[in-house]
Each structure stands twice: as structure tokens, then as C-alpha cells.
Amino acid sequence: MLKYLFDWFLFTSCFIAGCALLMVIQTNQLLQLQYDGTAYLVFVFFSTLCSYNFHWYLSANATSENIRVRWTQQHKILHLVLTGVGFLVSAWYFFRFIEHWFWLGGAALLTFLYSAPKLRYGPFAWLSRIAVGKTLFLAFVWMYVTTFLPIAIDNHHWNMAALLFCTSRFLLIYAICIIFDYRDRDYDKQAGIRSMITYFNERGINNLFAGSLAGFAISTAGLYFNELSVLTIVLLLIPGAITAVLYPVAKKNFSDYLYYFVLDGLMMFSSLLTIFIPNK
Template structure:
């Protein structure tokens, strides 16, 4: 029963939607953003639920998966239902921020574009052949929705702190995405999906991962000079340290639970830590 509930929580994307929620909460807290937080959190949760269930509904042949693909193949109807629910709720809340429609439309377009190659017909099928930067693209979408977009809606906190915070979050997510792409590289090669990970050799992938974590460390440390406290900086750095430690493990252990619970969870892990510190 516990395994069934865990699979339901992870594979319906409730967990990853919750991660997105926590990341937005952290952005609001650390950058002191003032806007309709609750409405935006609902929008992010259900739009994430929609996009991920749509993605997995189309991903039944990804041979690099194990438990998740077996689960997906038996729960197509549930994926479709959650996609529909997510679409209805996120569209409703889209109109709560209609004055910022151009920023929101960018998020919707980028999110759809990531899953579009899986439609396998017309111009969408050709996207997989040209999406060399798909890892960069996914990391950018996550940073855009959980960090840049709240700042854009607030529109009063454009400064070096926000630039560094966006950079810090993007580079950490990118490092985690590299690990996912490393696991999927054989499937991507067979499917004709292009990415930097399919082009690079082992040493090149290691260097790319190290460069991403270095960018994360530098941008996060630089936040010390722009408003954030030493304790906050330390807490923000913790997921990067854990990601570095897990990198050699995750290159050999392709467990879905390691990837979809531990690695995905690292994106929002510092949010669980900073939420308990004073907002300064």
C-alpha cells in the first residue's frame, strides 16, 4: 500500500508540482515580492500538473524508464484526466493575471514546446531533430516559471539580487537536468533526439556538469553582497553539494525513485530550509 501511494504521488506528478510550488514560495520570500501570491501558486501547481501529465501521457515508449513507464502504461486515463483538470484550472487562473499575459503566454509556449516533439506528426516531430539545447531549454523553463515570472509580475524588484538569484536557480536546475540527460542518452540517440549530452563524451559531460555547479556556487555566493544573509547563502548551497555527491551514484543507479524523488526534490530542497528563517 505504501509503495502504491508513493508511486501515485510521484508518477501523477503531484510531487513535482509541489516542488514548483515551494520554489515559487522561496522566490517570493527571499526577494520580498508583492503580488497575488495565492493565485499564482494555484496557477503554477495546476499548470505543472497539466504539462507533466501531458508529457507522460505521450511518453509510453521511453525505454530508459523502469517503474514509471510501467505505471504510465497502466494509467493513461488518469494522466489524461489530470491533464484536463490542470488545463481547466490553470486557464482560469491565467486570466487572474491577464494584465501580464505576454509573460504568462511565454511560459505556456515554452512549456508546450518541450513536450511538442512527442506528438510525432507534422512540424512537431521535426523539433526533436533540432533541439540541441533541450537540457538548457528545460532548465530555463523551470527558472522562468518559478523565478523570473514572479519577479516580472511584481515588477518592482529588478536589481542585481534578482539577476543572481535567477542565475543561481538556473545553474542548479541545469546540473540536475544533465544527470537526467545522461541516463537518457542511449534512448535519445536511438530516437534521433539531439542534445549536448548525446554529442559529448564522458569527459565532456563531466566538465559541463562541473561548470554548471561552479556557476551555481559563484552566483549563490555573490548573493551575500546583495541583501541575503550568510545563513541563507549556506542553505541555498546545500542542494548543490548534495547534487555533486550524488552525481557518480546517479550515473550508475537509474532508479526512478532516485531520479523522481531525490534529484527532483533537490530543486526545491533549499526552499524547505529557508522557509523557516527570518525573511531578510
């Protein structure tokens, strides 16, 4: 029963939607943003639920997953229902921020375009042949929704700390996405989905991963000079260190639980560490 409940929580994307919530909360806290944060959190949770269930509804034939694909194939109706519920609630809250329609519309478009290549007809199939920056694209969408958009809605905290925090979060997520793309590279090649990971050799992928984590560490350390405490900086760096340790393990162990719970969870892990401490 516990395994069934955990699989349900994980594979319905409730877990990843919760990760998005915590990441937004951390952005609000560390950058001291002032806006209708509660409404935005509801919007982010249900829009994430919508986009991920839509994505997995279209990914039931993926060969790089095991447990999750079987679960998805058995619960396709549930994925559709959650997609619909997520869409309706997030659409309702979209209008709570209608004055920011330009930034929110960008988030909706970017989110849809990530899953669009899995629609194997018309112009959507064409996207799979040009989506060389697939990994960059996904990392950017996550940074955009959990970091850039709250800053844009607040519109009073455009400063160096905001730039460094956006960069830090993007590069950590990008490093994690590289691991996912490494696992999926054979399936992506067969499906005609292009990415830098399908082009690079082993050494090139390792260098890309190392460069991403190095950039993450540098941009995070730079936040110290923008009024964040040493403790906060250390806590922000911990997920990057864990990601580096897990990299050789995840290249050999393709467990769905390692990827969709541990690696996905690393995106929000520092949020759990910083949420109870002063941000100065």
C-alpha cells in the same frame, strides 16, 4: 498500500508540482515580492500538473525508465484526466493575471515546446531534430516559471539580487537536468532527439556538469553582497553539494525513485531549509 500511495503521488506529478510551489514560495520570500502570490501558486501547481501529465502520456514507450513507464502504461487515462483538469484550472487562473499575458504566454509556449517533439507528426517531429539545447531549454523553463515570472508580475524588484537568484536557480536545475539527460542519452539517440549530452563524450559531460555547479556556487555566493544572510547563502548551497555527491551514483543507478524523488526534490530542497528563517 503505502508504496501504492507513494507511487501515485510521485508518478501523477503531484510531487513535482509541489516542488514548483515551494520554489515559488522561496522566490517570493527571499526577494520580498508583493503580488497575488496565492493565485499564482494555484496557477503554477495546476499548470505543472497539466504539462507533466501531458508529457508522460506521450512518453509511455520510453526505455530509460522502469517502474514509471509501467505505471504510466497502466494509467494513461489518469494522465489524460489530470492533463485536462490541470489545463482547465490553470487556464482559469491565467485570466487572473491577464495584464501579464505576454510573460504568461511565454511560459505556456515554452512548456508546450518541451513536450512537442514527442508528437511524432507534422512540424512537431521536426523539432526533435533541432532541439540541441533540450537540457538548457528545460532548465530555463523551470527558472522562468518559478523565479523570473514572479519577479515580472511583481515588477518592482528588478535588481542584482533578482538576476543572481535567477542565475543560481537556473544553473542548479541545469546540473540536475544534465544527470537526467545522461541517463536518457541512449534513448534520445534512438529517438532522434538531440541534446548536448548526446554529442559530448564522458569527459565533456563531466566538465559541463562541473561548470554548471561552479556557476551556481558563484552566483549564489554573490547574493551575500545583495543583503542575504550568510545562513541563507549556506542553505541555498546545500542542494548543489548534494547534487555533486550524487552525480557519480546517479550515473550508475537509474532508479526511478532516485531520479524522480531525490534529484527532482533537490530543486526545492533549499526552499524547505529557508522557509522558516529571516531572509536578511
